[in-house]
Amino acid sequence: MHIEGEERIPAPREIVWAALNDTETLRQCIPGCQSLEQSSPTELVATVRLKIGPVSATFNGEISLSNINPPESYTISGEGKGGIAGFGKGAADVFLVEEGPETVLRYSAQAQVGGKLAQLGSRLVESSSRKLAQQFFADFNAAVTAGSSSEGTG
Template sequence: MELSDSRVINAPKNEVWTALLNPEVLKDCIPGCQEMAGSIEEGFEATVVQKIGPVKATFKGAVQLTDIVEGESCTISGEGKGGPAGFAKGGAKVRLAEVEGGTELSYDVEAKIGGKIAQLGSRIIDGVARKLADEFFTKFQSVVEGPAEESGAVEEGATEAEVKKGWLKRTFGG
């Protein structure tokens, strides 16, 4: 299964790049991720719980960032085993480009599955894979952009940076 898409994130390219390499951000954005530990250099161990059709499984596996071109692109790869349910493996090639209004994040996703979940049929699997990829990148976009501004909550004279509390401030208390 393969799919490609892109979205514009209302944030500078360097902020989007930093978020893409942040394990806490990745953990928060991977649908069903229960825990994740490790480093960019050595890879991450992850536990993900997913329901695919009638099959619910806990996948334990690895997530790695490879083909890193600083500030431009990388590949996020994952592979997990779900016991009798089977296995899932895939990756997303992610590219960043500065555009008017922020940063365009483009991605190409490829996923493969096997075992009991593979017996569900390609229509179900393709639908779930598209949904999971969209969930990841939608959540990633909301984490990077921060919460929407509330009307009436802006003090007069406040700058946009003071109003918008993005993921950097929440993550690092800055």
């Protein structure tokens, strides 16, 4: 399954880049995230609780960053196991383009699921995945915007 999109964030690229690499910001924005810890400069460990259709599960996963080109782009990859619910894995290329005082965040992701999740049907899994991606980027935009506006007033 392939998901792509973009989010226009009213903040400078350096601030958006810093937020993309901030564990606490990511933890707050990842839908269903229960924990997110950095295990190395390019690796994170996460626990995420998700409900996709009738299947609800807690996924334990590992996330890694590669192709890091600050403050322009990176590739984020992850794999999570949800017990009998199955597994999910994927990778996303994230690009930041400065447009005046704003930053356009573009992403292109590939994802796979297996187990019970795969049995739900590709349409349900794909629409749920798109919703989760849109929710993450909307929450991320709000977090960056709130952080960016409070920095200038302090």
